Amino acid sequence: MAKLNFGGVEENVVTREEFPLSKAQEVLKNETVAVIGYGVQGPGQALNQKDNGINVIVGQRKNSKSWDKAVSDGFVPGKTLFEIEEALEKGTIICYLLSDAAQIALWPTVKKHLTPGKALYFSHGFGVTFNEQTGIIPPKDVDVFLVAPKGSGTSLRRMFLQGRGLNSSYAIFQDATGKAFERVVALGIAVGSGYLFETDFKKEVFSDLTGERGTLMGAIQGIFAAQYDVLRSKGHSPSEAFNETVEELTQSLMPLVAENGMDWMYANCSTTAQRGALDWWKKFRDATKPVFTELYESVASGKESQRSIDSNSKPDYREKLEEELKELRDSELWQTGKTVRSLRPENQSTKPEEQNDNVENLFKKMIDEHDPIR
Ligand SMILES: NC(=O)c1ccc[n+]([C@@H]2O[C@H](COP(=O)([O-])OP(=O)(O)OC[C@H]3O[C@@H](n4cnc5c(N)ncnc54)[C@H](OP(=O)(O)O)[C@@H]3O)[C@@H](O)[C@H]2O)c1
Secondary structure (H helix, E strand, O other), X not given: OEEEEEOOEEEEEEOOOXXXXXXXXXXXXXXXXXXXXXXXXXXXXXXXXXXXOOOEEEEOOOOOHHHHHHHHOOOOEOOXXXXXXXXXXXXXXXXXXXXXXXXXXXXXXXXXXXOOOOEEEEOOOHXXXXXXXXXXXXXXXXXXXXXXXXXXXXXXXXXXHOOOOEEEEEEEEEOOOOOHHHHHHHHHHHOOEEEEEEOOHHHHHHHHHHHHHOOOOHHHHHHHHHHHHHHHHOOOOHHHHHHHHHHHHHHHHHHHHHHHOHHHHHHOOOHHHHHHHHHHHHHHHHHHHHHHHHHHHHHHOOHHHHHHHHHHXXXXXXXXXXXXXXXXXXXXXXXXXXXXXHOOHHHOOOOHHXXXXXXXXXXXXXXXXXXXXX
């Protein structure tokens, strides 16, 4: 484990140089890694481990699209793909990658198969941290740890195939065998992490729930909607409002921030943009900080986890979710986004005359359908 300096603060991290794949393969050579669940994280983690030479099997309920996907991804029923309980029995390391709500429902079955010396692996601190709400209390004689990739399972797989890696946090909740550290780090490397940073279960879940409700998803949609509405109410077209709110950010600026940081982006934009951004960012920080504080407290008090468990366990969960998503999908902002995306040259026909025709038709359609404000 290396100590690296992050903006003046020292942190424990593990890099691929100090813990190469060959070391991970050595640590895991006698293990059977059972990935339970083939939803979003399951495929990314299972396929990356398989391609990295780890002995991995998948546990997934049958008669499900996820089972079919596992088969089409190359897992073989009866050899490397099993019903959940059979995989739980065979695995020495159980990667518990069902949805957080399903983890609660299946816990009694999982617990039955956690014999001494096995390891229980999570990709989220949720179940263990909020154990009063989830009932997930692991037996004392198994290792319990997590590797939480900081991104979607889809990105984990895509980046692996591109020779890149998604950063992950790791944490040890319980070290029953004395081997928890090498096991968890080996798994972190095997699933395709970039570098691994140390955390604990509570910090992982508090930061994760805050992040997804905040800048990663909730806050960003809120800020998009607020700016778009103001521009539209002042007479700007959907195209102008969308391009100034979303398209320029996702297509042009964020890739530059990802590559070089915010200071570089500020240094390399127009002086007019630079002056304005430097003058206004602190005002936005001060306006939103109370909301972020309220959010963090709601996470820490267990209110957010309870709300998530309650709503995701309802039988009509998927229908209710679909209604809420439909509201977003049908909003002018995201309908405009759909049209704007279709106009990107890479999404268009290659013939210029067809392109012009498409553009005219699409703009006409856009104006006909989405101009309710003016
Ligand atoms: N989404 C991400 O990219 C991401 C990122 C970082 C960490 N994580 C964490 O990784 C873990 C897995 O998340 P995920 O998003 O991959 O989960 P997900 O896609 O929601 O997982 C769905 C899996 O759970 C199974 N499942 C659902 N209900 C079930 C039930 N009642 N009985 C048996 N199986 C059931 C599904 O099978 P069917 O298809 O048959 O329903 C599928 O295999 C979670 O702890 C999550 O917090 C996720």
